[in-house]
Amino acid sequence: MSKALDGIRVIDMTHDQAGPSCTQMLAWLGAEVIKIEMADGRGDRSRWLRRDDPDLDSYFYLLLNNNKKSTTLNLRDQRGIDLFKTLIREADVMVENRGPGAMDRLGLGYEDLKAINPRLIYASVKGFGGYGPYSDYKCFEQVAQATSGALSCTGFDDRPPAMHGAGVGDSGTGMHMAIGILAAIVQRASTGTGQMVEVAMQEAVLNLTRVRFTGTLTDGTPEPRQTSHEGRRPDSVGGLFACAPGGPDDYVYLTMPPDNPGMFAAGMHAIGREDLLDDPRFASPDDRANSVEELAGIVAEWAASRDKHAVMKAFASEGVPCGAVLNTAEVLDNAHLRERKTVSDVQHPKRGEYAMIGCPVRLSDSPVELERAPLYGEHTDQIFTELGRLNADELDELRRDRVVL
Secondary structure, eight states, rough: OOTTTTTTTTEEOTTHHHHHHHHHHHTTTTTTEEEESSSSSSSSSTTTOOSTTTTOHHHHHHHOOOOOEEEEEOOHHHHHHHHHHHHHTTTEEEEESSSSTTTHHOOOOHHHHHOOOTTTTEEEESSSSSSSSSTTOOOOOOHHHHHHGGGGGSSSSSOOOOOOOOOOOOOHHHHHHHHHHHHHHHHHHHHHHOEEEEEHHHHHHHHGHHHHHHHHHHSOOOOOOBBBTOOOOTSSSEEEEEOBBBBBEEEEEEEOOOOOOOHHHHHHHHHOOOOGGGGGGSSHHHHHHHHHHHHHHHHHHHTSBBBHHHHHHHHHHHHHEEEEEOOOOHTTTTTHHHHTTTTEEETTTEEEEEEEEEOOOOOOOOOOOOOOOOOOTTTTHHHHHTTTTHHHHHHHHHTTTTTTO
């Protein structure tokens, strides 16, 4: 079956997480993604980040580079630059997340590549964008959260700000970039020309955080960290509730807004306390709002003697949003995710079989087939013979000179 992005060729000049998460999504959707790595014997630094074995690619790398091809180029050698430009002539998209000004210093900036291929979509991930007071600053996940407002409103109300566990700065930026690239591909169909697409990490996280600015826009005051030590909001029977047997992840998160009578009734039915439906303390939305602590205490007492999966099932089956706190090991074995193949096992020539997280997007006419991440330079011969039009002797010479590996 054909894929949504069949025929789209992407030159992937990214590393670490923000860029690779974008290009991985494009690869999952059917684009041919050619990952260009440094011809230094190491490649993308994520190959050795958090490495558990010095002879194997790290899981950090494997999680972010599925369905891609890998080749190598020495861009400090003019022959490497020339080969890169040859690939650009055959490309639809080029994605990079190098430091500010790095591509321009190589002579591979937007105007340089546009002159070679006017249809090229040049996608650039930067910490703070191409202009503005911060534009020369480098950025990582934590910095993006800090400068977007996300960090200031995350954590406990009487403690310093806390980092969000999900990669909203890196992978969140990558998903914004994928959206921008897809929009540019659609526009190119009518204009015939490509364009530059830029996503700044600070701005991507700001977009993900925007609803937290409601209070600030209302009264001008900063949004507080509204989470108590129990992870509960003060205005709702919602938050974390401890479950048996009391381990570090034995919690559920549920939300039961006091202004929703149907959900209140469903919640009381879930815990077998239909008698509380006629209790004057909880008769109206205002009554429930004024008695939030009492109601939360009743739920907490019930949950404390049951395991988190039973608590989740009891509430969720009645229509009350509730989720067990699954740790990362539990997620990889989760029956729901396994059935949907969001988590599945892949085979690797060096690692053997391991669990891998797949594409969360499902298209009825473009199924995603999860493929392992490529070995370092695995597709060099294929790419430079087919697209670079080099013969075996020419490739051997470039290898001897370490222009490719």
